[in-house]
Amino acid sequence: MIGCILVVEILLSQSLAHPGFFTSIGQMTDLIHTEKDLVTxxxxxxxAEEDKLxxxxxxxxxxxxxxxxxxxxxxxxxxxxxxxxxLVKRLNTEWSELENLVLKDMSDGFISNLTIQRQYFxxxxxxxxxxxxxxxxxxxxxxxxxxxxxxxxxxxxxxxxLTVEDCFELGKVAxxxxxxxxxxxxxxxxxxxxxxxxxxxIDKVSVLDYLSYAVYQQGDLDKALLxxxxxxxLDPEHQRANGNLKYFEYIMAKEKDDNKSASDGxxxxxTTPKKKGVAxxxxxxxQKYEMLCRGEGIKMTPxxxxxxxxxxxxxxxxxxxxxxxxxxxxxxxxxxxxxFHDIISDAEIEIVKDLAKPRLRRATISNPITGDLETVHYRxxxxxxxxxxxxxxxxxxxMRIQDLTGLDVSTAEELQVANYGVGGQYEPHFDFARKDExxxxxxxxTGNRIATWLFYMSDVLAGGATVFPEVGASVWPKKGxxxxxxxxxxxxxxxxxxxxxxxxxxxxxxxxxxxWLHERxxxxxxxxxxxELE
Numbered sequence: 001m002i003g004c005i006l007v008v009e010i011l012l013s014q015s016l017a018h019p020g021f022f023t024s025i026g027q028m029t030d031l032i033h034t035e036k037d038l039v040t041x042x043x044x045x046x047x048a049e050e051d052k053l054x055x056x057x058x059x060x061x062x063x064x065x066x067x068x069x070x071x072x073x074x075x076x077x078x079x080x081x082x083x084x085x086x087l088v089k090r091l092n093t094e095w096s097e098l099e100n101l102v103l104k105d106m107s108d109g110f111i112s113n114l115t116i117q118r119q120y121f122x123x124x125x126x127x128x129x130x131x132x133x134x135x136x137x138x139x140x141x142x143x144x145x146x147x148x149x150x151x152x153x154x155x156x157x158x159x160x161x162l163t164v165e166d167c168f169e170l171g172k173v174a175x176x177x178x179x180x181x182x183x184x185x186x187x188x189x190x191x192x193x194x195x196x197x198x199x200x201x202i203d204k205v206s207v208l209d210y211l212s213y214a215v216y217q218q219g220d221l222d223k224a225l226l227x228x229x230x231x232x233x234l235d236p237e238h239q240r241a242n243g244n245l246k247y248f249e250y251i252m253a254k255e256k257d258d259n260k261s262a263s264d265g266x267x268x269x270x271t272t273p274k275k276k277g278v279a280x281x282x283x284x285x286x287q288k289y290e291m292l293c294r295g296e297g298i299k300m301t302p303x304x305x306x307x308x309x310x311x312x313x314x315x316x317x318x319x320x321x322x323x324x325x326x327x328x329x330x331x332x333x334x335x336x337x338x339x340f341h342d343i344i345s346d347a348e349i350e351i352v353k354d355l356a357k358p359r360l361r362r363a364t365i366s367n368p369i370t371g372d373l374e375t376v377h378y379r380x381x382x383x384x385x386x387x388x389x390x391x392x393x394x395x396x397x398x399m400r401i402q403d404l405t406g407l408d409v410s411t412a413e414e415l416q417v418a419n420y421g422v423g424g425q426y427e428p429h430f431d432f433a434r435k436d437e438x439x440x441x442x443x444x445x446t447g448n449r450i451a452t453w454l455f456y457m458s459d460v461l462a463g464g465a466t467v468f469p470e471v472g473a474s475v476w477p478k479k480g481x482x483x484x485x486x487x488x489x490x491x492x493x494x495x496x497x498x499x500x501x502x503x504x505x506x507x508x509x510x511x512x513x514x515x516w517l518h519e520r521x522x523x524x525x526x527x528x529x530x531x532e533l534e
Contacts, residue, residue: 133423155461293503298472359384408521447519463506
């Protein structure tokens with residue numbers, strides 16, 4: 001609900017470097033400190049080398065003066081017994097000392113530190129994952145390559161730019177994944193920046209090589225031919241480009257002959273498939289999902305909006321909330337999504353985060369067939385589980401959920417804490433098990449997930465909304481609030497309109513914690529109904 005009449009305060013790699021490393025803000029900030037430590041070590045090494053060179057320089061200047069004097073009158077110079085002694089001493093002893101100084105390796109400390117810190121570095125898989133996160137953000141938030149390259153993102157505090165090498169790397173990652181759509185976009189951006197005069201070790205020939213093939217793979221044969229000719233103007237001996245040129249010309253000639261032999265009623269058309277212009281993993285549902293993530297979703301009618309209210313909620317006369325009722329706001333009507341304001345304090349949030357940080361691992365989902373937990377590409381975050389018995393704050397939070405929902409939390413899953421870094425997301429999914437997943441929660445023995453409680457433990461500078469594509473609802477993160485909805489109807493049937501997603505974080509990071517409440521223990525708290533969809 002956009003506006004409220006009540007005058008109230010409105011207010012989601014493993015041990016070292018593994019896939020999904022970049023999605024954890026905690027580990028990313030650790031990398032910042034690691035790099036800072038390495039820079040300090042590098043500066044110490046540079047200082048040591050400078051001191052060493054300064055000593056050698058002083059030696060050279062002293063000997064330069066001495067030899068200049070000696071060579072003017074060699075016999076007279078060595079005729080002095082002290083000069084003769086010192087000459088022998090220098091050549092026998094001091095030049096050996098200078099040799100040892102020149103050969104002394106000042107890099108030992110730096111190399112030792114680098115070797116120790118390297119075990120915490122991201123690996124190639126992490127770098128590919130970070131690149132894919134950027135491509136994901138580009139699609140979801142409809143960003144052009146120039147906007148990303150210039151760092152013109154909403155809410156940024158520390159603006160950063162992509163170099164030609166960076167754009168080229170993004171294009172190569174997409175190319176390796178056979179994602180020729182993004183390959184074209186990023187190779188064109190690299191070419192544009194080279195044309196604008198950016199100095200780079202990446203040359204136009206390398207960019208055009210990838211670009212021409214990516215364009216061809218998308219069916220634009222004319223453009224592919226044009227780009228190949230442009231490449232050959234820069235490097236006439238380029239073997240692959242010469243081979244591609246002959247092949248492209250052969251294909252075009254063949255198409256021309258085929259068109260000529262076609263029936264009179266058909267116009268002269270190329271049979272090349274039309275350029276798709278969308279990402280390779282584009283799904284029908286994704287368009288709605290991405291629109292909602294951008295805040296372009298379905299707008300609720302004024303008539304429905306009038307039925308949404310803000311209220312004070314005392315948990316059905318619960319003693320804890322009679323004098324200090326919870327602030328409650330209707331976010332959506334069907335399914336009913338309720339937001340609780342000021343429901344978790346900053347101090348509680350910090351304690352929950354501190355408990356979770358050492359345990360954060362790549363989030364998993366339950367395989368609907370095997371029941372095993374596994375990582376998947378569509379859920380990218382780090383999560384940890386906290387039990388009520390290990391800290392009184394967690395226990396207090398669990399009881400708060402029970403008091404406000406009226407549901408028994410003794411059969412609920414542990415409190416899950418999740419951290420979504422830049423690009424972190426969870427694509428559209430159901431929290432409850434469908435009929436074709438009878439064993440999803442069999443090990444728990446507590447039935448299906450009847451409801452979801454979700455705490456927002458941070459504000460997000462841009463992105464990170466929780467969206468419901470089936471109904472067009474978008475719920476935006478607000479620190480200290482929580483949202484609640486039922487996944488099952490009172491009859492026990494699944495409510496398919498609760499299919500939801502965590503949008504990618506565009507700028508900043510997102511901390512949430514959630515409680516999945518199960519059917520067992522709710523028999524008298526939420527009695528079954530005879531109607532299937534009630």
